[in-house]
Amino acid sequence: MRWMATVLVFLGFSACDQSRSSSGGKPLVVATTTMAADLVSRIAGDRVELRGLMGPEVDPHNYIPTLPDSSLLERADVIVYSGLHLEGRLQGTLEAMAGRGKRCVVLADGVGEERLLSPQQGFEGTPDPHFWGDPLLWRDTIPSVVMALSEVLPGSAAEFETGGRELADELLELHAWAKSRLQEIPAERRVLVTSHDAFFYFGRAFGVEVRGLQGVSSAAEAGLKDRSDLVAFIRLRGIRSLFGESSVNDKGILAVAKEAGVSVSPEPLFSDAMGRPGDRVEVAGESYDRGTYVGMIKHNVNTIVGGLK
Amino acid sequence: MALAGDAITHSVLPGIVAGFLLGGSLDSPWLLLGAALAGLACVLLIEFLHHTLALREDAATGIAFTTFFAVGVLGLRLFASKIDLDPDCVIFGSLETVVHGARLSFRSMQVPAAFVSGAGAVVVGVLAVMVFGRRWTIGAFDPLHARCLGFEDGRARAVLLGWTAMMVTSAFQSVGAILAVALLVQPGACGLLVARRVPGVLIVAGLHSVLSALCGFYLAWFAAINAASAMVLAGFAWLCIAWGYSLLRGGRGA
Amino acid sequence: MIEWLHTAAGTAMTAAFLLGISGGLTGVFVVSRRMALTGDMLSHAVLPGVVGGILWGPGRHPLVVLGCAVVAGLVAAGLLMALMRSTRLKSDAALGIVLSVFFALGLAMISKWKPGGVQAYLFGQAAAISSGDLILLACSSGVVVLGVIFGFRVLLVSSFDPQHARLLGIPVGWVDRCFFIALSVSVVVAMQAVGVVLVSALLVTPAIAAARMSRRLVSQAWWACGFGVAGALVGVWLSLLRPGLPTGPLMALSLAVLFVAAALFGPRDGLLQRGLGRMRQRRRIDTENLLKSAWVLMEERACSELAIDILAERVGVSRKGIRRCVASLVRECDAELVESGFSLTPSGRRRASEIVRRHRLWELYLMRRADYAADHVHDDAERAEHWISGEMEQGLAKMLNHPDVDPHGSIIPRGVEREEGR
Structure with missing residues (x-):
C-alpha cells in the first residue's frame, strides 16, 4: 500500500x-x-x-x-x-x-569496440x-x-x-604534448600507481605502466590481498610516489603508501571528474584551467612527471 | 514483529544475488522470487533457532540476518563481474529512477513496471487483510483468545510473515533495504497512536503513508536529498505529530 | 614485529584481535541484557553522527567522528526510551522507528553533501584501517576490558536483577548509561571493519556461542572473547587468500560457523549430545523391554535358558536386533550366553522382575486410582515401566496396599525390599 x-x-x-x-x-x-x-x-x-x-x-x-x-x-x-x-x-x-x-x-x-x-x-x-x-x-x-x-x-x-x-x-596537439612530456620520465620509472583502475587508456596512449589498488569501479572494496599485492609490487619495482584521485577516498592509497614506505603525491590526479571550472594554474610556463578536459590532462601529466621523474 | 521486518530486509540480499545470477538483469522475475525465498528461509531459520536451540528471539534474529547478509555481500563480490548490482542500491534504493525504469504498455498508456508491481501488491494486500485480517488482529492483541477461537495462529502467522517478505522484496528496489523497515513500521505505529480501534488504525496508517510520501517527495525535490530517506523523515514528522496528539489525549494506553 | 604491524595482514589481524575481544565482552552483556537488537539499531543510528563528524572535523579525524557518532547514539537511545515510556508501542516497533529515522537522516546527509570515506563505515573496509584507527581501537578495547574487570560484579547484578542491584546501592541508571556509551563506542569502531549491518555479528554471535559452552557468566566472557577473536582472525585470513574478498562478511560467516559448532558439540545442551543422549535412552528401553520379555517367557516355559529364535518370534524383532540387545545385556552382566541361546544372571533376573513389577503396579494404579479400563492400561505401563524410580515404586506399592496380583491376574513380583525383608 x-x-x-x-x-x-x-x-x-x-x-x-x-x-x-x-x-x-x-x-x-x-x-x-x-x-x-x-x-x-x-x-x-x-x-x-x-x-x-x-x-x-x-x-x-x-x-x-x-x-x-x-x-x-x-x-x-x-x-x-x-x-x-x-x-x-x-x-x-x-x-x-x-x-x-x-x-x-x-x-x-x-570509440570503436576494438579500441576498448x-x-x-x-x-x-x-x-x-x-x-x-x-x-x-x-x-x-x-x-x-x-x-x-x-x-x-x-x-x-x-x-x-x-x-x-x-x-x-x-x-x-594535447596528445603529442603529453607524450613528449611523459617521455621525460625514464622508462623503468614510468609506473603509475593510483587508487583505482582509471588510467589504463592513459597508460596505453603514452607508454606508462599502470596499476590500481581497486578495480575498475571504485564502488568495490579493496580487499586485504589487493593491498598486500600492491605493496609487494611497489617494493619490487622501486616506485617512489603514488597518486591519489580527486573523486575517490584516499584512505586506501595512503595506507598502502605507509606500508610500502613511499609517499603520495600532494596533488591528486583527476580520474573520473575534472577540477573546478575556473581553477587556473600555471605550471612550467603554461597556464590552463583545471576545470576543462585539456586542463585536466595537462594537470595529470604535470603531476605525474613531477612525482616520478 | 517489527524487527522481523528489519531482519527480512537484510536477509533478502543473497536471494537477490542468486536471482541475478539466474536471471541476468535487474528486471528479471528471478530476483523477486529469490528474494522472497531468502526472506522466508531467514524467518524459518529464526524460528528453528528459537524453538530447537532455545535461543531468545532477538538473539536468533541477530545471528540469522547477519549470516544471510554476509552471504549476500560475499556473493556480490565474488560474482561482481556477472552482477551489475552495486551494494549502494541495497541501501539507498532508487525511487528517483524507478519511474524511468522498465515500462509496460497498457493499451497505449505507458506505465512504469514498479507501479504495476506496487498495484499488484496492493491488491494482494487487500485480499490478505480481508481473509486473514481478523485472525491477525486477534492474534496480535490476544493470542490466547485467538487459540480459543480455533485460529491456528501458526498458519496465520506464517502467512503474515510470508506477506511481509513479499512486501519487503517488492519495496527493495524502490526504497532500499533499511528504509523498507520504516515503511513497514511507521504507518502502523502512527495508527496505533491515534486510533482506538483496528479499522481506525488501518485508515490512519494508510493516510500516514500517503501523507509522508507526498511531503517526502517535496522535501527531496527542494532539498535535493535522497527521496527514500526524505519520505522516512517526513513520515517521522507526521509520527511526532501523532505522538504529541496521543500525549495530549492522556498518554500511555489512551 | 613493528614492521609486521604495518602490513595489511598485520593491521587487519591486530584489528581483528581487538575487535574480537571488545565485541565478545560487550556482547556477553548485550545478550544478557536482551539488547541484541539495540546493538543493531545503534549501528544504524550512529550514521548521521558519523557523517556529521566527517563533514565537520578537519581531515576526517577519527576521534571527532567517534565523538559525533556516540552523541548520535545517545540521542537515538533517548528517543527510544521516550517512545517506549510515553506510548503503547512495543520495543521492537520503537526500535524499528528510531533505527530507520536516524539512518534516513544519515542517508539524506550523504546524498546532500557526499562526504568522502562514508563507504568505509557503511560496508567496512578492513584494508583501509590506518594506525590511527588501530590506536583508537586499542584504547576502546582497553576501556571495555578494564570496565568489565573492575565493574564485573556491578554489571552482573544490574544485568540480571536490577531491583536487587538497587537494593545493594548500585546506581543502576549510571551503569546502564555507561554501558550504553561503551556499546556505542564498540559499535562505531567495529563498523569500520565490518560495516553497518554486520556489527551485530561481532557482538551477538560470539556471546551466544559462549552461552552454549557454559552457564557461568565469567566462563561465558572468556569463551566469547575466544570465539570473537577466532572468528575475526579466520575472517581476516580467508580474505587474504584471494584479491577482492571482503573481510567483514567473512568474519561474520566464520563466527556463524563457530556458533554452529558450539550448538552441536557444546557441553550445555549441545545438539550432538542431545541426539546421543536420546539414542542411548532408546537403546536402554529396547534392552529393558527385551529383558522383560525374556523373563516372562522363561517364566511361562519354566525354563532358565532361552533360544534367540523363540524370543525373536515372540517379540517380533529380528534375530540381529535380539542378538544386539543380548550382547549389551551380557556386557551389563545381566545375561550369559549358553549353548542353546542365553540365560539370565541373578542380577538380570532381579532387574527383569523389577521392571515387570513396576509395569504391573502401574497398571493397577491406573485401574484403581484413575479409573482406566483394564484393556487401556497396558500401553501406558509399557512406557511407564522405564522411568518409574525405586522410590516411586515403593510409594505405589504402599498406596495400593502391597498387591500380589495385577489386573490381568498375573502375579506381581516381589519388590527387592520385600525380598530382603523376608
Whole structure:
C-alpha cells in the first residue's frame, strides 16, 4: 500500500513536469560527468542550455541521482553520457529512456569496440569505461555529439561542426604534448600507481605502466590481498610516489603508501571528474584551467612527471 | 514483529544475488522470487533457532540476518563481474529512477513496471487483510483468545510473515533495504497512536503513508536529498505529530 | 614485529584481535541484557553522527567522528526510551522507528553533501584501517576490558536483577548509561571493519556461542572473547587468500560457523549430545523391554535358558536386533550366553522382575486410582515401566496396599525390599 502511494505521487509529478518547457527556447542538453559537460560546452558554446549532473570531486561510479536530476533528465532534449557503466546507477535508467525515444549520446559508442580495453581484474562483460584518458579516443566521440546537436538545432549545424573540428585539433596537439612530456620520465620509472583502475587508456596512449589498488569501479572494496599485492609490487619495482584521485577516498592509497614506505603525491590526479571550472594554474610556463578536459590532462601529466621523474 | 521486518530486509540480499545470477538483469522475475525465498528461509531459520536451540528471539534474529547478509555481500563480490548490482542500491534504493525504469504498455498508456508491481501488491494486500485480517488482529492483541477461537495462529502467522517478505522484496528496489523497515513500521505505529480501534488504525496508517510520501517527495525535490530517506523523515514528522496528539489525549494506553 | 604491524595482514589481524575481544565482552552483556537488537539499531543510528563528524572535523579525524557518532547514539537511545515510556508501542516497533529515522537522516546527509570515506563505515573496509584507527581501537578495547574487570560484579547484578542491584546501592541508571556509551563506542569502531549491518555479528554471535559452552557468566566472557577473536582472525585470513574478498562478511560467516559448532558439540545442551543422549535412552528401553520379555517367557516355559529364535518370534524383532540387545545385556552382566541361546544372571533376573513389577503396579494404579479400563492400561505401563524410580515404586506399592496380583491376574513380583525383608 505504501509503495503505491509513493509511485503514484511520483508519476503524477513526472507527468506535470513534462508540460514545462525549457527556458529561453534553447534546447536543453544534460551531461552526466564533468568531462562530458566540458565536451558539449566546447562544441556548442552558448547555443544550447547545458546542465551537468555531477560536479567536481563527484565519483560517477557511486553517483546517486536526486529528484531534481531525475526531472532534468526527463526534460532534456539531448542527454550525453559516458556509458560502459561508468555512471553505474544511472545506466539502466538512461538506456530505458533511450529505448523510449529520448535522444541520448553514448560517448563510448564513438570509440570503436576494438579500441576498448577489457579491465585487468577478470571482469567479464563490460570493458573499462575510462577511455577519456586517451585524448585521441576522446576525439573520436566528437562526431556523435555534433550529430546529435545538429539534429536538435539544425540552424547551428555549421557552428557545431567548426567547434568540433577545433576541439579535435586541440586534442591532437594535447596528445603529442603529453607524450613528449611523459617521455621525460625514464622508462623503468614510468609506473603509475593510483587508487583505482582509471588510467589504463592513459597508460596505453603514452607508454606508462599502470596499476590500481581497486578495480575498475571504485564502488568495490579493496580487499586485504589487493593491498598486500600492491605493496609487494611497489617494493619490487622501486616506485617512489603514488597518486591519489580527486573523486575517490584516499584512505586506501595512503595506507598502502605507509606500508610500502613511499609517499603520495600532494596533488591528486583527476580520474573520473575534472577540477573546478575556473581553477587556473600555471605550471612550467603554461597556464590552463583545471576545470576543462585539456586542463585536466595537462594537470595529470604535470603531476605525474613531477612525482616520478 | 517489527524487527522481523528489519531482519527480512537484510536477509533478502543473497536471494537477490542468486536471482541475478539466474536471471541476468535487474528486471528479471528471478530476483523477486529469490528474494522472497531468502526472506522466508531467514524467518524459518529464526524460528528453528528459537524453538530447537532455545535461543531468545532477538538473539536468533541477530545471528540469522547477519549470516544471510554476509552471504549476500560475499556473493556480490565474488560474482561482481556477472552482477551489475552495486551494494549502494541495497541501501539507498532508487525511487528517483524507478519511474524511468522498465515500462509496460497498457493499451497505449505507458506505465512504469514498479507501479504495476506496487498495484499488484496492493491488491494482494487487500485480499490478505480481508481473509486473514481478523485472525491477525486477534492474534496480535490476544493470542490466547485467538487459540480459543480455533485460529491456528501458526498458519496465520506464517502467512503474515510470508506477506511481509513479499512486501519487503517488492519495496527493495524502490526504497532500499533499511528504509523498507520504516515503511513497514511507521504507518502502523502512527495508527496505533491515534486510533482506538483496528479499522481506525488501518485508515490512519494508510493516510500516514500517503501523507509522508507526498511531503517526502517535496522535501527531496527542494532539498535535493535522497527521496527514500526524505519520505522516512517526513513520515517521522507526521509520527511526532501523532505522538504529541496521543500525549495530549492522556498518554500511555489512551 | 613493528614492521609486521604495518602490513595489511598485520593491521587487519591486530584489528581483528581487538575487535574480537571488545565485541565478545560487550556482547556477553548485550545478550544478557536482551539488547541484541539495540546493538543493531545503534549501528544504524550512529550514521548521521558519523557523517556529521566527517563533514565537520578537519581531515576526517577519527576521534571527532567517534565523538559525533556516540552523541548520535545517545540521542537515538533517548528517543527510544521516550517512545517506549510515553506510548503503547512495543520495543521492537520503537526500535524499528528510531533505527530507520536516524539512518534516513544519515542517508539524506550523504546524498546532500557526499562526504568522502562514508563507504568505509557503511560496508567496512578492513584494508583501509590506518594506525590511527588501530590506536583508537586499542584504547576502546582497553576501556571495555578494564570496565568489565573492575565493574564485573556491578554489571552482573544490574544485568540480571536490577531491583536487587538497587537494593545493594548500585546506581543502576549510571551503569546502564555507561554501558550504553561503551556499546556505542564498540559499535562505531567495529563498523569500520565490518560495516553497518554486520556489527551485530561481532557482538551477538560470539556471546551466544559462549552461552552454549557454559552457564557461568565469567566462563561465558572468556569463551566469547575466544570465539570473537577466532572468528575475526579466520575472517581476516580467508580474505587474504584471494584479491577482492571482503573481510567483514567473512568474519561474520566464520563466527556463524563457530556458533554452529558450539550448538552441536557444546557441553550445555549441545545438539550432538542431545541426539546421543536420546539414542542411548532408546537403546536402554529396547534392552529393558527385551529383558522383560525374556523373563516372562522363561517364566511361562519354566525354563532358565532361552533360544534367540523363540524370543525373536515372540517379540517380533529380528534375530540381529535380539542378538544386539543380548550382547549389551551380557556386557551389563545381566545375561550369559549358553549353548542353546542365553540365560539370565541373578542380577538380570532381579532387574527383569523389577521392571515387570513396576509395569504391573502401574497398571493397577491406573485401574484403581484413575479409573482406566483394564484393556487401556497396558500401553501406558509399557512406557511407564522405564522411568518409574525405586522410590516411586515403593510409594505405589504402599498406596495400593502391597498387591500380589495385577489386573490381568498375573502375579506381581516381589519388590527387592520385600525380598530382603523376608
